[in-house]
Amino acid sequence: MTAFRMIVCCKQVPDPEAPPESFRIDPERNRIVLPPGVSAVIDPYAERALEAALRVKDAQGGTITVLSLGNNLLPDVVRKPLSMGADELILLDDEAFAGGDSWSTAYALSMAIQKIGDYDLIFCGRQASDWDAGQVGPGIAEMLGLPLVSSARKITAGNVKAIVEKVTDDGYEVVEVSLPALITVSNEVGEPRYPTIKGIMGARKKEPVIWKPDDIGAEPTRIGAAGRRTKLLKLFQPVHEGKCEIIEGGSPGEAVANLVTKLREARIV
């Protein structure tokens, strides 16, 4: 029997935890401008997808291939999954992949997955922290004709099926799914592990494989900006009025008393 094969899709994104005041928009180019100092990271949801795959590997063995698609990806950033325990990294890195949306991204990733060919489980984040779309996972599933289980928090994989705990609005469901399948992972899976020193050393010895559009047989009209099905009309930042009244007082007790008076006056309580 061959080893259990997993593929995890990891996107490189601007650090989503950068302070809110650091986000700016360039209205002419309809783009987010990142101030100096805001670094790129692996999308935190995708990191949790990787964590879920690593737990399956811990439990029953297998191999993990990570796929990242972008343009001018940063080696230090995209290599992190290797240091966390992934076995192989494939980068779809080309100008032609730039400016895509969920359609073109899901298409290119599914072409790459078809090229890999042999897999049991594919993992994606429930959404990526830049556009918060939540579509690339379902998109790959549809394009490859795979069953989908979304918002997973726990996965137990067997040879022909997996048992997945899926987060719902008021609890969770246990879903049985035939393999191969695509699973999107939610934050409830818990915090991703830190890379170990050994992992970091091991990752240094691994060279990422780079695939260009031709390598995956992608049609040029279906990738990157050319393959978009949605049009970004406008990007804007809602204005926060910032009219907070800070309640003072000589002592904590006084300040609280003043707050309560305010709340009473305004009939809030």
Next chain:
Amino acid sequence: MAAYEGVMVFGEVRDGKLAAVTTELLGCGRNLADELEQELYCLLIGNDITNLAGEAIAYGADRVYVVNTPPMKDYDTDLYVSVSEKVARQVMPRIVLFGHTAIGRDMGPCLAFRLGTAISTDCVDLAIEPESKLLLQTKPVYGDNARAIFTCESYPQMATVRARVMSSPERDGSREGQIIKAEASLDPPAVRTKVIKRVVEESTGIKLEDANVVVCGGRGIGSTEGFKHLEKLAEILNGAVGASRPPCDNGWVPNSLLIGLTGKIIAPDLYIAVALSGSSQHMTGCSGAKNIVAINKDPEANIFKEATLGIVGDWEELLPIFTSKMEELMTGQEKDR
């Protein structure tokens, strides 16, 4: 192209009734349909749900497509997506709307890809562009550090819509509409997912989404014990407790208390934010609150940009005083009654 007509709302059922998000969607869909001078449809899938078709009409639908059969009793991705695909191909709506719920997030994108069209998720505003008549889809991006307006020129134009940002219309029992039984023939091999257990994790007391007052704690609360103080205040105010991400990740409170982008979206009258910094990902879940009161020891914390009233200081010192003052006030109010 003219073949694509009408606005279709995917209806969700909760506790035997139309879900709140569905009536909100019917209100929003009604406006869009009127703008286009077209009809509003509602698609209902389930078992024992025929009585809800009339409800959908009372909330604004002109036509209700009902798939009512025992296998459809509960949501299952493969079942529901294949049935909806059939209905969508037959009816050819111009717009299809879902709630941004666990079901909508699952089903919406699958259905869109299967129909060869795109979808915008978590929309907070929808409108018709007067000239092109395209659907303008506004959604938070970058953890709600910004908002984007998308259009899509393939049909149907699809969106999932955030709960509690649109208001439900008044119910009008005298409205008339058409109820259409839709076919649900299924090819068994198309069903590869099977739900083997459903677990409802109801918190005791008032539901977070329905509470008028929410007391929310952040990383600065520090422990499960710390949250006991918040519970006491919430109880006095007849409200519910919520949390930012770190208390959930650290296991001080269950994940079901999470408020924000990936948690609950709430719009209480009063939101008391204790020892949380007010990140964009968190505030997007509670910016609909009428009043926000913040307690934080850092005067520079972002929460003071979003709050109505604030106190700078240590919660461990301030909150017990606040709680006992509120207790006095509330018992006083009860005596007055």
